[in-house]
Amino acid sequence: MMTAKTNRHWTARLAILLPYGWLVAFFLAPFLIILKISLSQSAIAQPPYTPVFDLATGWESLKDAFSALSLDNYASIVTDRFYAWSYGKSLQVATVSTAILLLIGYPVAYALARAPRRWQATLVLLVVLPFWTSFLIRVYAWINILQHDGLLNQALIALHVIDHPVTWLATDQAVYLGIVYSYFPFMVLPLYAALEKLDDTLLEAAADLGAPPWKAFFAITVPLSLPGIVAGALLCFIPIMGEFVIPDLLGSSATAMIGQTLWMEFFANRDWPVASALAAVLLVILVTPIMIYRRREARQIDKAR
């Protein structure tokens, strides 16, 4: 009896420890390392920054290493317009793409949720189907479509819409196209999950009380699918902010998003400290809106009580 109780106690504790352990090992610890590097100075060495903490060198040198840390990299991020511009570009691309995704994704998710039950599993599968091909191959395929003598220009010339090939590749539009195409399932699936749960009787009740379908849609369907809208928007916005591959392959130097800038600092300039500082600032930018949303949500729950 006693052992059974203790066992349950331990399994319960393990169940809580596992996700925390995971977060500490694969999120918190790497982040602390990044944070430390971001406070260091770039150096031609192995690793390419100073100071390096080495427990073997004793207490005094550790203290020296600590005092050598500085906020210089953050200062240069703030003062150098190039970084601010890059963050701004990322914010712009992420915001616009998320808005487009929501505008296209909502009707699709709505249609999915309203489709006959026996079709729904197949339709959801079709939305997920692109995942079965490598992401990189799909983006390369867009290069083939959009390039100067690509499929799109050939088709438009054949249809006499245009006389000469148009430049599609290496434009902002190409980046938006690639991003919207790639992130589409991430928007549709949470929206579908929220809309699929919606009780049809609520719409009947709204109609019964005098609301025509379009009014019922905005008064009932949209507010009740808000959790899906938020989930879909976050699921798209956050990774798009840090997106590297799509703007790198489909965009130009004019579409240098923060992910590319980070890559450049890290690999091309070998400036690990600045790259780390860029990553830390990106994290703050991403976490802030989530925190605000969570606070608002918590306050609403409190108010409802």
Place this chain on the structure above:
Amino acid sequence: MAPLVTFERITKRFGAFTAVDDLTLAINEREFFALLGPSGCGKTTLLRLLAGFEMPDAGRVVLETQDLAGVPPYRRPVNMMFQSYALFPHLTVAGNIAFGLKQDALPKGEIAARVDEMLVLVQLSGLAGRRPDQLSGGQRQRVALARSLAKRPKVLLLDEPLAALDRKLREETRFELKDLQQRLATSFVIVTHDQDEAMALADRIAVMDRGRIAQVGTPTEIYEQPSSRWVANFVGNVNLIEGRVAQVYPGFVTIEREGLRLRVAQAEAVAPGMSAWAALRPEKIRIAHDVPQDAVDGAAENGASGVITDIGYLGTLSIYKVRLDSGLVLKAAAMNESRQAARTVRVNDRVWLSWTPDATVLLTA
């Protein structure tokens, strides 16, 4: 007086299933009308046809003088209280009640006044700011009722309004609902599978069976004068005694079967030799230990002796199963007027059952 709602030869099919089959029915103004029947009999479909959620395949639904064909639900002056209540989870109690009023674009002050009035009506005044998930089942039921009444509909439709409540609350709410209907002087149409509910609430009941109306009448008519064996069986408990018409007299007929002769006060046109059923409610049978003299002589009508095989104790009353000497089993009910120790009828007792000629109803269908 012209009826308020008329269903004219309505047929509604779902694929191969006919939910409502060539049905005609009229509901009057200020009437509490019940659609009673087992699940799948078409009663909810009929309600949804009136609300506008379904369109008939044939026939017309008429409200006062207006043919409702092609009128969408949001333009019909009827409101429905849903079985699941269908409260909007993201709106407060007040927001739910105000929803219909806002669709009519009433002035803000008027909406607020009407919401308050409704909250008082259903005794929920303190809970205007709560959300549905912070209410008890009974409170949710009241919000649903207030919401459907807020627009002062010409007809209020109630789909199994009490089904989700527990028994005690259900019985209390019945009285409140009846009281509310009389105060508002609005027509209420209730769908229910619970015959007690229909009897307690309704001025008139339509008993439905497989998409058709089996009988329409007051609760007393339905119970005391059922039109068929099916209705007699569905509404309340009944003994159906099959026999052959022996004699037809002015005002009564006699029916015979092995070991039993029944005299039924009945005006229905029957001829000797026809087979018929006598419907006899258990509570109309008297149970006695003593066999009367005419029964000893073998001349008794409306009586038989038998042995008690089972007693079902229900608190207020007990149901006695009696096997007659002919093998026929009758159910008889008696109030438990005294406490158990004083009751004299026990299992295996030999008893004499008797009833009056007007206790039975002659049925040929």
